[in-house]
Amino acid sequence: MKRYQIAIYIRLSKEDDRCKEESNSITMQRSLLERYVKDHFADYDLHEFCDDGYTGTNFERPGVQDMLERVRNNEINCIIVKDFSRFARDYIELGSYLEQIFPFLGVRFISLNDKYDSDNYQGSIADIDVNFKNLVYDLYSKDLSGKVRSALAVRKEQGQYVSGNSPFGYEKDPKDRHALLIAGDEAEVVRRIYSLTVEGYTASEIARLFNETHVKTPIEFKMEKGKTSRIPKGNRFMWTASTICQILRNEIYIGSIVQKKYEKDFVGGKNHIKPREEWLVSYGHHEPIIDRKVFDKVQEGRGKKRNPKRHPTHPLTGKLVCGCCSRNLSYRAGLNPYFTCKNRYSNAMDHCVDKANAMFLEQYILLMMQDKLETEGELERLTKDMIDRYIDKIVVCDEQRIEIFWKENSKVCGCRS
Structure with a gap:
């Protein structure tokens, strides 16, 4: 019997918080899921992922993104939620995960309240109840979001402060x-x-x-x-x-x-x-x-020096960090483009990156990639594939030139093809 790496996913949205439903609380969800795991699994490692105050209409949530990243790295092979709406309210995206992505990755998905366990379904989720529930969750979410937005709009018109967080000060x-x-x-x-x-x-x-x-x-x-x-x-x-x-x-x-x-x-x-x-x-x-x-x-004196032009980006932007303060390096274009730590003037540290030549970094990374590809034998395969593609293109071009040649000559000679 394989050892399960189980992820329990918990989510509480702002709308849930307004409803004050005890069953939707973080504590109750955690207790429910942990009890289910204890009763139904023997050999497992338990991992918890939580998003408190995030909507389920999209996947822009730190907890679910962390969980899905670990799924892609084969660190999770079972996901358990209280119901489908905790994982996602968009029925199309939820269906994609249940029918295609999770089965392909070998991940078992369990929804307690919906009595759904992917191990009990072969191929796609043919049960109409599951699809119908997903659609209802999606429609409910959009309807509730619309009502919440309308209520907030009224409060804003009345001059009330409606943000959940208080500003600094x-x-x-x-x-x-x-x-x-x-x-x-x-x-x-x-x-x-x-x-x-x-x-x-x-x-x-x-x-x-x-x-x-x-x-x-x-x-x-x-x-x-x-x-x-x-x-x-x-x-x-x-x-x-x-x-x-x-x-x-x-x-x-x-x-x-x-x-x-x-x-x-x-x-x-x-x-x-x-x-x-x-x-x-x-x-x-x-x-x-x-x-x-x-x-x-x-x-x-503010905003006068702002440059409206959009600065060019670089493929390495967001992938390089300062070895001193661990902040992302910023790209500066010009005749000699470079990466720099934009916080070096403000963080009071003496060893932040001043200038790292962008062209040197590009060449260094390319050499490292080439060495790795050579070591793994990928470079030879890629080279062969590229040569084969060019040969195919040359053959096609030659055939086209021959066809054009015969057409032009047949017109000159008055021949019919």
Whole structure:
């Protein structure tokens, strides 16, 4: 009997949280799935994947992406969920996974409430109940999302703060979740950022100063208050110029809330920013941290040097990281293109990548790939395939030239083919 590598997947969406259904809670799902595994499996390793506060209309969820990556690496051969809607609400994508992807990868899929076990089905999921349930979940999700969006739109029109998270410098009023109160320790950091900007500091200089003096980052404040838990990508959480810029341009700090900045083409689609004149701004919503005159003065010198041209990308973008701070390297085009760590001016570390020649990296990686292909015997096979393709093309071209030659000569001679 093979040893099962079992993944239990748990998901709680924002809509579920509003319903306050105990059966949908993270704790109850975990308890239900662990009890099932204990009762039905003998030899297994258990892995848990969880997405708390994510919609099931798409697969842009960190927990499910991590699980699917381990499935592709043959580290998981059984997935168990409470019901189909926990894994996905899109019935077309769910059907693709159940009928094609998981069977191809040899992964057993179990949905407890739906009484579905892929081991009991041969080939495709012919049971009409399964397909019908998937369709119902999909339609229910779209209907519920539409209702939630309508309710949020009404609250926004009324000038209420509807985001689930409080911005840095504020916290939710325990008596009214749509109201904001100033968080004293965080607000001091915000005031200092604006004060330094007025004095002439750039965003990079402020970030470097904060990193050198070990000023806590926004995520560290949240972790201290038990609002979230994260693991830093490098050795520690760092202030960046982009974080400073986001704080400097946010009108939340002068008592205004800006809503309806983005819109989606469809449920589960991507956000697109709307024209500024279509934004919904509610003034005087809460107590400001920054004076309006200071905020306007800061905005005067911002955005003037922005280059509207889109910078070229590189195939290695997103694949190279700094050996010092572990951040992704940025590509800089030009006569001598190079990769650099954009945080080297702000993170107060002395050994971040300054310039790594892009052409040298390309050649080095190509040589490494060539060596690997030669070692595995792939280079000879690829070369042979390429030669065969070119020979086929030459043969086709020769046949076409011969056919054209005979047609032209037959016209000259007055012959009929």
